[in-house]
Amino acid sequence: AQSVAQPEDQVNVAEGNPLTVKCTYSVSGNPYLFWYVQYPNRGLQFLLKYITGDNLVKGSYGFEAEFNKSQTSFHLKKPSALVSDSALYFCAVRDIIMGSYIPTFGRGTSLIVHP
Amino acid sequence: DAGITQSPRYKITETGRQVTLMCHQTWSHSYMFWYRQDLGHGLRLIYYSAAADITDKGEVPDGYVVSRSKTENFPLTLESATRSQTSVYFCASSEAGTANTQYFGPGTRLTVL
Numbered sequence: 001a002q003s004v005a006q007p008e009d010q011v012n013v014a015e016g017n018p019l020t021v022k023c024t025y026s027v028s029g030n031p032y033l034f035w036y037v038q039y040p041n042r043g044l045q046f047l048l049k050y051i052t053g054d055n056l057v058k059g060s061y062g063f064e065a066e067f068n069k070s071q072t073s074f075h076l077k078k079p080s081a082l083v084s085d086s087a088l089y090f091c092a093v094r095d096i097i098m099g100s101y102i103p104t105f106g107r108g109t110s111l112i113v114h115p
Numbered sequence: 116d117a118g119i120t121q122s123p124r125y126k127i128t129e130t131g132r133q134v135t136l137m138c139h140q141t142w143s144h145s146y147m148f149w150y151r152q153d154l155g156h157g158l159r160l161i162y163y164s165a166a167a168d169i170t171d172k173g174e175v176p177d178g179y180v181v182s183r184s185k186t187e188n189f190p191l192t193l194e195s196a197t198r199s200q201t202s203v204y205f206c207a208s209s210e211a212g213t214a215n216t217q218y219f220g221p222g223t224r225l226t227v228l
Contacts, residue, residue, distance in 0.1 A: 032214050043205055043219035044158075051214045090158065094214075101146055101165065101209075102173070103217065107157035 002027045002095040006106035013081045014114050021076040021089050021109045029097025033074040035065055038088040038108075047089075050074060061085070081113045118142075121206050121220040128196050129228050136191045136223050138206030144218075145211040147189040149173075149181065151202040152222075158205070164189055165211075196227045 003026045013019045025031055032051055036044040048059025055067045065076045076089060088110050092103040119140040128134050138147065149161040160173030162181040170181050178200060180192045189208075193200055206220040 034216065036217075036219075041222075043221045044207075044217075046216045046218070049214070049216060101211070102148075102160065102163060105158045107155075 002031075002093050002100060002104045004091050004093045004104050004106045006089075006091055006109045008109050009107075010110045010112065012112050012114065015083050016080050019078050019081040019085070019111065019113070021091075021111060023074045023076065023091030023106060025072050025074060025091075025093040027093060027095040027097070029095060031074075032094040032096060033065075033067065034092040034094075034103065035059065035063070035074075035076050036090045036092065037061075038090065040087075044090060047076070081111075083113050083115055086111055086113045119206060119208055119218055119220040121204075121223050123223060124221065125224050127226045127228065130197060131195050134193045134196050134225065136193075136204055136206075136225070138189045138191070138220060140187055140189075140206075140208040140218075142208065142210075142218070143186055144208035145186075146209045146215075147183065148207040148209075148217065149179075149189070149191045150205045150207065151175065152205060153202050161191065161204075193225075196225075198227050201225060201227045 005024050034049045035047040038044045048057050050057045050067045058064045088108045090108050091106040094103045122137045148163045150158045159175045164170045164183045204223045207217040209215045209217045
């Protein structure tokens, strides 16, 4: 079975400070991992994904995520937060061995960036 | 327009009525999905489809019906709406392949009175 956890319902950070949104996963084999962002009254938008290769993945809007197999984590990061980054962030996982086309989503983390 | 669209964007209906939410994508993606988003529950999968005429249940299918006669369309029907089906509904699509990204529509906000 595949599962993903976002341990924080909300993350608060001051503009200009680095931000981290946490995600941990559980799969039978190796994972495909995704981050999506949802702005108010909008659908989810793809940010980045890890398939294989370099553990540091760079995505849209200056975001990056680090895949850590030993800690089964895929935390989303940005060096300097903007107020416009305030949104709901979702982590998702697919299990490669299971060949699942159906991702499992975390419950989402609300990121609030204060001016 | 290219992309994935949903209609209507907002809908108010009454308990017991039938409601159909439409989803249309222009990419010819194989896979299409319906999710509902509720506070405290994140995204929950209702139904998905691997291709035209192939559909399967997700996590919360009760009270919903889907069909997919054409690759580009994936309507979701609430046969007899209940207040517990008040939610925001998202349609998504993706190409076949487990590494592929999902693309989401803008959502339909449904209120059942």
